[in-house]
Amino acid sequence: MELKTFKQGIHPHYYKELTSDKAPINMPLPKEIVIPLQQHIGAPCKPLVSVRDEVRLGQKIGESQSFVSSPVHASVSGTVKKIEARPHPGGAKVNAIVISPSDGDQALPPPGPQKDATDLSPDEIKRAVKNAGMVGLGGAGFPTHIKLSPPKDKHIDTIVINGAECEPYLTSDHHMMLEAPEDIIYGTKLIMRATNAQQAFIGIEANKPRAIETLSRLVSQGDRITVIALDVKYPQGAEKMLIKAAVDREVPAGGLPMDVGVGVNNVTGTVVIARAVRDGLPVIERIVTVTGKGIKNPQNVRVRVGTPIRDIIEFCGGLTPDARKVIMGGPMMGIAQSTLDVPTIKASGGLLILTESEINDMQPHACIRCGKCVHACPMGLIPSKLGAFIERDMFDKIEAYNVNDCMECGCCVYVCPAKRPMVQWIKVGKAVLRARNARKN
Amino acid sequence: MEEHVFVISSAPHVESTDSIPQIMYTVVLALIPAMAASVIFFGVRALVLLVTCVASCVLTEYVFQRVRQKPVTLSDWSAVITGILLALVLPPGLSLFSAALGSIVAIAIGKQVFGGLGYNIFNPALVGRAFLQATFPVDMTTWVAPFSYAAGPDAVSAATPLGLMKMEGQTTAVIKLFIGNVGGSLGEASALAVLIGGGYLLYKKYIEWRTPAAYLGTVFVLGTLFWLIDGSKYPNPFFHLTAGGLMLGAFFMATDMVTSPVTPVGCWVFGIGAGLLVIVIRLFGGVPEGVMFSILLMNAVTPLINRYTKPKVFGERMRAKS
Numbered sequence: 001m002e003l004k005t006f007k008q009g010i011h012p013h014y015y016k017e018l019t020s021d022k023a024p025i026n027m028p029l030p031k032e033i034v035i036p037l038q039q040h041i042g043a044p045c046k047p048l049v050s051v052r053d054e055v056r057l058g059q060k061i062g063e064s065q066s067f068v069s070s071p072v073h074a075s076v077s078g079t080v081k082k083i084e085a086r087p088h089p090g091g092a093k094v095n096a097i098v099i100s101p102s103d104g105d106q107a108l109p110p111p112g113p114q115k116d117a118t119d120l121s122p123d124e125i126k127r128a129v130k131n132a133g134m135v136g137l138g139g140a141g142f143p144t145h146i147k148l149s150p151p152k153d154k155h156i157d158t159i160v161i162n163g164a165e166c167e168p169y170l171t172s173d174h175h176m177m178l179e180a181p182e183d184i185i186y187g188t189k190l191i192m193r194a195t196n197a198q199q200a201f202i203g204i205e206a207n208k209p210r211a212i213e214t215l216s217r218l219v220s221q222g223d224r225i226t227v228i229a230l231d232v233k234y235p236q237g238a239e240k241m242l243i244k245a246a247v248d249r250e251v252p253a254g255g256l257p258m259d260v261g262v263g264v265n266n267v268t269g270t271v272v273i274a275r276a277v278r279d280g281l282p283v284i285e286r287i288v289t290v291t292g293k294g295i296k297n298p299q300n301v302r303v304r305v306g307t308p309i310r311d312i313i314e315f316c317g318g319l320t321p322d323a324r325k326v327i328m329g330g331p332m333m334g335i336a337q338s339t340l341d342v343p344t345i346k347a348s349g350g351l352l353i354l355t356e357s358e359i360n361d362m363q364p365h366a367c368i369r370c371g372k373c374v375h376a377c378p379m380g381l382i383p384s385k386l387g388a389f390i391e392r393d394m395f396d397k398i399e400a401y402n403v404n405d406c407m408e409c410g411c412c413v414y415v416c417p418a419k420r421p422m423v424q425w426i427k428v429g430k431a432v433l434r435a436r437n438a439r440k441n
Numbered sequence: 442m443e444e445h446v447f448v449i450s451s452a453p454h455v456e457s458t459d460s461i462p463q464i465m466y467t468v469v470l471a472l473i474p475a476m477a478a479s480v481i482f483f484g485v486r487a488l489v490l491l492v493t494c495v496a497s498c499v500l501t502e503y504v505f506q507r508v509r510q511k512p513v514t515l516s517d518w519s520a521v522i523t524g525i526l527l528a529l530v531l532p533p534g535l536s537l538f539s540a541a542l543g544s545i546v547a548i549a550i551g552k553q554v555f556g557g558l559g560y561n562i563f564n565p566a567l568v569g570r571a572f573l574q575a576t577f578p579v580d581m582t583t584w585v586a587p588f589s590y591a592a593g594p595d596a597v598s599a600a601t602p603l604g605l606m607k608m609e610g611q612t613t614a615v616i617k618l619f620i621g622n623v624g625g626s627l628g629e630a631s632a633l634a635v636l637i638g639g640g641y642l643l644y645k646k647y648i649e650w651r652t653p654a655a656y657l658g659t660v661f662v663l664g665t666l667f668w669l670i671d672g673s674k675y676p677n678p679f680f681h682l683t684a685g686g687l688m689l690g691a692f693f694m695a696t697d698m699v700t701s702p703v704t705p706v707g708c709w710v711f712g713i714g715a716g717l718l719v720i721v722i723r724l725f726g727g728v729p730e731g732v733m734f735s736i737l738l739m740n741a742v743t744p745l746i747n748r749y750t751k752p753k754v755f756g757e758r759m760r761a762k763s
Contacts, residue, residue: 324445336451354455359448365461366557369701369703381754382703414453417457
């Protein structure tokens with residue numbers, strides 16, 4: 001079978017074998033759970049509880065009245081110890097609710113009766129998704145209920161479920177597909193129902209044959225769901241690349257998937273939707289791939305949202321002596337952490353620890369114009385040129401070179417023989433343009 | 442775990458093993474067949490010329506960077522490549538003084554005055570050669586026959602195949618041009634040897650295939666056209682491909698990363714433009730060979746080519762209004 005894909009991109013080393021056979025294990029509860037009040041794009045939540053309040057598992061503890069926002073929930077039963085600014089995986093300090101778990105039963109309730117997707121109204125589904133605090137689990141954390149509610153002039157006819165997991169090292173989505181394939185199918189049907197989409201595709205990179213087989217076996221004719229094998233290529237799981245591969249539609253530059261009638265949701269997020277609608281469960285736990293040469297026992301662990309990464313690392317045997325970089329997420333787009341005090345958030349699917357020898361400390365050389373970045377860029381940009389402009393503070397030039405179309409996937413930096421940090425520069429360039437536009441308005 | 446101090450940097454956190462020294466070193470490896478062929482055909486004299494050029498280039502780079510108090514970048518191998526390429530485009534009989542002078546110009550004027558590797562506009566080796574051609578026009582067009590150095594101290598002078606064609610309308614057998622054993626500069630001795638190295642670089646993806654494809658393709662198509670118009674006046678296309686420095690130019694000079702376009706369409710434009718210039722100069726120009734000028738002229742317009750051949754941005758066709 002011919003594998004579907006997109007143009008350009010890269011073939012990095014994947015290192016998935018470190019954890020691909022490690023079925024997720026439950027991690028015991030940590031001494032404290034830290035729930036940041038912002039785990040999404042949009043308005044931060046206001047706390048609904050106060051210090052010394054008792055909270056129970058799944059209770060909504062933070063909410064915002066703004067449409068672009070997403071509530072947060074207690075991932076354990078216990079006592080609110082503090083509400084204070086704590087380090088956030090995004091880098092800044094963010095207000096967080098610190099909960100001390102109680103000794104009682106902390107198990108998740110068993111699945112409730114499953115209603116047929118067609119017996120539910122689209123609004124019921126969307127409400128359940130919003131109440132569950134569902135956000136895009138790919139990293140940015142865009143609130144899911146907004147993706148399910150296109151404006152009147154946009155119609156979603158196709159749903160694409162993202163099981164590509166193209167980031168090297170990570171296998172949490174893979175294990176989710178093996179562990180809860182029924183929930184993925186059910187969640188897909190719910191999303192189709194909520195958006196009135198006519199068809200759905202579940203795209204999975206071909207390096208996960210067991211997931212492809214398992215899910216293919218579960219879909220039946222009338223479901224209008226197709227499982228497709230995707231070429232193993234980074235960034236296959238980027239929304240625009242995935243849509244191109246799955247349904248051969250090109251999301252307009254500067255546009256959204258709904259502009260071409262498509263809604264995208266990640267597989268783990270799809271499981272969450274199934275559980276939110278069926279069991280009323282918010283995002284309480286998720287699988288985190290703890291991996292890399294810098295951790296003693298790489299494995300997949302099932303952790304409650306808000307677990308400090310220090311506890312996760314301890315549970316996995318601790319850091320090796322030469323561990324030097326702790327990354328929340330994957331190696332291509334993840335965020336390097338300065339402290340182990342940060343908690344996992346809803347969108348944390350990986351914790352990668354790199355060692356001294358794996359860290360590039362080379363000084364960037366002048367661009368030798370080899371063009372490798374131009375051939376790698378899935379968005380059709382000229383990263384070398386953008387980098388050169390921004391390096392010289394020539395911010396006037398970068399809009400014409402489409403800096404805002406960059407999705408910061410990192411392909412250009414990966415292939416660059418001169419080791420030029422183009423993504424870093426581009427982030428700076430975008431920020432400068434944003435600041436200039438803000439001043440103008 | 443407190444003893445750990447963590448490194449913070451922007452994503453991505455991993456990168457490929459490609460590096461500038463590795464690319465340059467691989468190019469040096471790919472030039473070994475061409476160097477070997479030149480030594481086989483032109484004897485120790487070729488070796489001496491190669492050593493002179495490489496040593497002069499390396500020394501020039503070192504002195505230049507020390508004087509300007511910049512980091513010395515000899516370990517990136519690029520000065521070595523310039524030395525080898527310059528030697529390969531020189532006639533075997535050129536005096537060592539001229540060769541050294543050409544090397545100094547290549548590195549100092551061709552590369553370092555612009556700021557070093559990555560900033561130069563023109564291919565440094567060709568800058569050196571252009572300088573020598575202007576300064577020592579006679580020496581630069583005095584050729585010796587292959588194997589003549591082995592026979593004795595007095596080399597037998599011989600015309601190049603392109604010279605023979607231009608001056609006397611006489612063509613050389615293509616097979617001889619392909620395998621080697623013809624008069625000319627060191628690297629013109631054997632098209633096959635150059636092709637082996639070029640193939641290796643293509644395989645390693647260190648050169649862009651579009652450039653030599655467009656360059657050789659254009660020469661072949663135009664060569665065929667003129668040959669069909671008048672076969673007695675114009676040589677056949679295979680002669681064009683294998684004679685002179687075209688192979689060396691197509692695989693090792695037009696593909697020079699720094700001085701050729703970065704965009705795929707740009708590589709086609711560069712190759713076609715250079716091919717056109719080669720044919721025009723060879724058939725209608727005042728000199729027999731046009732490879733050097735074709736590449737230097739295209740180097741000059743490369744920034745312009747890059748600007749007008751930007752790739753199509755994903756989703757550009759229906760760009761959302763913002």
